[in-house]
Amino acid sequence: MTRQEFLRRSACGFGIAALQSMMAGTHHPARAKRLIFLFMQGGPSQMDLFDYKPQLERRHSQPFSLALPKNYEAPGIRGTRFFGPISKFVRRGQRGMLMTEMLPHLGGVVDDVCFLHGMHADSEAHAPAIQQLHTGHSVQVRPSMGSWVLYGLGSENRNLPGFITICPALGGDGGTPQLYGSGFLPASYQGTPLGRSGDAKNARFGYLGDAVRTGDDQRRQLDFLAALNLRDAERVGIEAELDARVASFELAFRMQMEAPTVLDLARETEATKSLYGIGEKETDNFGRQSLMARRLVEAGVRFVQVTDGGWDHHGKLREALPVRCKAVDKPIAGLIADLKGRGLLEDTLLIWGGEFGRTPFDQDLSQGKAPASDRGREHNPRGFTMFLAGGGVKPGIAHGATDDFGWDAVQGKVHIHDLHATMLHLLGLDHERLTYRYTGRDYRLTDVFGHVVKEILL
Amino acid sequence: MxxxxxxxxxxxxxxxxxxxxxxxxxxxxxxxxxxxxxxxxxxxxxxxxxxxxxxxxxxxxxxxxxxxxxxxxxxxxxxxxxxxxxxxxxxxxxSTTTVPTQALYLMNAPFVKQQATALANLTLQGERTASERVRKLIRRVYARAPESGEVDRLRSYAASLPGRAEAWERLCHTLLISNEFLYRR
Structure with missing residues (x-):
């Protein structure tokens, strides 16, 4: 039986998906069993954070002299100048990795991190770029990478959805439910949203009943429902689909019991909570999201996404970027350290990044009215930095490079398709064989592109 | 079929x-x-x-x-x-999927509960005995006559629940999320 036949016969939710994972298996031995994607919506500035450019620093505020591509247009770049890094770069970790001093906690775990400095993507606008990062395609509606992973591997926990997105961006530039949608894959592979952007404290699954208050009545109701459905099945003949519906209520009831426990951060020690910066004003929100992510992957959820918005710094970069850095620095470092301490990092792949990076030249959307210190940077998909950790990736290395100014990726280039291919490879899936037939042809997450970045594999 | x-x-x-x-x-x-x-x-x-x-x-x-x-x-x-x-x-x-998030919706969504409440109110109007009400309910939800023993089973489920209005609401809710209602045959 092929994977697809199996699914057609049993399109009934994560219980079956878990079974499927045992039956279908991987294409090759997996290095990573689960994945956490830390999405920085808006486009973090690589040359201010991880991609040190001494020449850019030296030429700061001189007129930008590189040739822009033909027909390049962007607002607020008339008379644009080189824009040097806004913070000091320091050497961190055993190999003296150069990175911003704005991320001191991350610096403490940099020996576990693999930087990809040669990232590049296709679109300069948020919506298509975000869509490409999440689905592989910048224009058409396609399944989210989390849906592909779940389709390929199933879930390990039959009481929780296998693909969860914590506080997803639904508004803002490019935020949409399509980012966790299953596209043409069956809806059982769609991501389940947990809470709303910016409000991790109140993140819950939708339509969960109050198991404490109404659990007993609901249990009896479901027993009565099962009896009704059984009589009905006898009347019409046993049907797999009807059986699956009965099972889905049982799964839902168990999810209702288990989900609040998994999401209950009060069960963590004070030491763990403070490791993630929970309880501190600036880091509480992302800290909660990150700790929830660890609890979810620990419970067997296959793909967890955590989103932080506000990385789109067209102006006031000097003010705004340090705020974002502060918000995520301790939580991310805490997450990496915590995963490592629990022995989870070696088979959990962590991906950090935005939909693109930013330009080495400055941008002034005020048309000269604001002081020069208020400037920011324009979007830049030609070269930017993402980082990975754990899950079979070489730790403490930097792969790839941009030119002397951080404008174009020139070495060790990694396209979004290559990132997807590498991600699937680490999870034990061959991106060329993970296909789904739709409108008469086989589709892949990587379409007709993508190369596994072998240089970074352990 | x-x-x-x-x-x-x-x-x-x-x-x-x-x-x-x-x-x-x-x-x-x-x-x-x-x-x-x-x-x-x-x-x-x-x-x-x-x-x-x-x-x-x-x-x-x-x-x-x-x-x-x-x-x-x-x-x-x-x-x-x-x-x-x-x-x-x-x-x-x-595609036609069957996933627990749908079950959660059917179990807990305000929309479904509102319809159960409205249906319970309709059911409690007019008919005098519980059996008459259950008969009316089965006709309304399943568009067929009750089968033998069915009225008693539904009635005793409602009778086993606390609170008159709540009991009828839960019975109505259960019928609205049952396979016979959710599947065309």
Missing amino acids: SPRRLEGETIRDAMLAISGQLDPASGGPSLPFWVPGNMNLGKPEFLSDNAKLDPATNRRRSIYQPTVRKGQVEEMDVLNLFDFPDTNQITGAR
């Missing part, structure tokens, strides 16, 4: 019809959204968060209700959960 699950629109419409809440008006163009005065229509990404169905027409059939490209508004969440196609892409045939 093998049973077919009702589509999201039909689940909503059938529940409204059975509970007596359906606005039977027909015809005309798609209905507009009810949009808060301070909403910026130039920022449509906020539409699905803020827009609501027009309260004057939100009980009309699903086919007349407006759709959003990114995902349906909260009041039409039944569509998001029950395989309503993405309106950005061509869909030759809808």
Whole structure:
């Protein structure tokens, strides 16, 4: 039986998906069993954070002299100048990795991190770029990478959805439910949203009943429902689909019991909570999201996404970027350290990044009215930095490079398709064989592109 | 013929019809959204968060209700959960999935509970005995005569629950989420 036949016969939710994972298996031995994607919506500035450019620093505020591509247009770049890094770069970790001093906690775990400095993507606008990062395609509606992973591997926990997105961006530039949608894959592979952007404290699954208050009545109701459905099945003949519906209520009831426990951060020690910066004003929100992510992957959820918005710094970069850095620095470092301490990092792949990076030249959307210190940077998909950790990736290395100014990726280039291919490879899936037939042809997450970045594999 | 699950629109419409809440008006163009005065229509990404169905027409059939490209508004969440196609892409045939998030919706969504309450109120009007009420309920929900023993089984379930109104609401709720209601045969 092929994977697809199996699914057609049993399109009934994560219980079956878990079974499927045992039956279908991987294409090759997996290095990573689960994945956490830390999405920085808006486009973090690589040359201010991880991609040190001494020449850019030296030429700061001189007129930008590189040739822009033909027909390049962007607002607020008339008379644009080189824009040097806004913070000091320091050497961190055993190999003296150069990175911003704005991320001191991350610096403490940099020996576990693999930087990809040669990232590049296709679109300069948020919506298509975000869509490409999440689905592989910048224009058409396609399944989210989390849906592909779940389709390929199933879930390990039959009481929780296998693909969860914590506080997803639904508004803002490019935020949409399509980012966790299953596209043409069956809806059982769609991501389940947990809470709303910016409000991790109140993140819950939708339509969960109050198991404490109404659990007993609901249990009896479901027993009565099962009896009704059984009589009905006898009347019409046993049907797999009807059986699956009965099972889905049982799964839902168990999810209702288990989900609040998994999401209950009060069960963590004070030491763990403070490791993630929970309880501190600036880091509480992302800290909660990150700790929830660890609890979810620990419970067997296959793909967890955590989103932080506000990385789109067209102006006031000097003010705004340090705020974002502060918000995520301790939580991310805490997450990496915590995963490592629990022995989870070696088979959990962590991906950090935005939909693109930013330009080495400055941008002034005020048309000269604001002081020069208020400037920011324009979007830049030609070269930017993402980082990975754990899950079979070489730790403490930097792969790839941009030119002397951080404008174009020139070495060790990694396209979004290559990132997807590498991600699937680490999870034990061959991106060329993970296909789904739709409108008469086989589709892949990587379409007709993508190369596994072998240089970074352990 | 093998049973077919009702589509999201039909689940909503059938529940409204059975509970007596359906606005039977027909015809005309798609209905507009009810949009808060301070909403910026130039920022449509906020539409699905803020827009609501027009309260004057939100009980009309699903086919007349407006759709959003990114995902349906909260009041039409039944569509998001029950395989309503993405309106950005061509869909030759809808998939029919059976997942626990649908079960959670059926168990706990305010919309479903409201229909159960309205149906319970309808059931409690008129008929004098519990058996007569159950008979009326079966006819209304399943469009068939009760089978032997069925009235007693339903009646004793309701009698086993605390509170008269709550008991009938839970019975009505259970029938509305049963396979016989959710599947066409």
